[in-house]
Amino acid sequence: MIKVILLENIKGYGLIGDVKNVADGYAKNFLFPKKWAKPATSGTAKEIENLRKKATIMVEIERKNAEGVAEQMKTLVTEIVRKANDGGTLFDGIDKIDIVEAVKVATRIELEEDMITLEDKIKKVGEYIVPVELMKDIKTELKVIVKAE
Secondary structure (H helix, E strand, O other), rough: OOOOOOOOOOOEEOOOOEEEEOHHHHHHHHOOOOOOOOOOHHHHHHHHOOOOOOOHHHHHHEEEEEOOOHHHHOOEEEEEEEOOOOOEEEEHHHHHHHHHHHHHHHOOOOOHHHEEEEOOOEOOOEEEEEEEEOOOOOOEEEEEEEEOO
């Protein structure tokens, strides 16, 4: 095991400035080449403090951006057109990836799949309200209208 300082936020692992014990191979083959971490030494305390300040600033910026996106999404209506039978059942269901792509094309807002809560694929033509969690405490809803081609 080797102690490293994270230089990037790594989802599910840690934030910038965190000191972590990781396997040697993981550090040398993955974290160090991508410049996501560097070895922790006794002289890096000041650097850790600077990295934590940077992380705090980045989180604030992300929060402000997420709040802005949440406001935009309240009024956003995303249309998805798919082939459907006469009864309005889609031949191919709409999933999270389809919604992410539709939002990106319509607004240039880049969501991640795990931000969207979708119990099951959308399989019928109609209007749907899809919950979106931009950050842990910033949630909004997206109106998706599914139309037949």
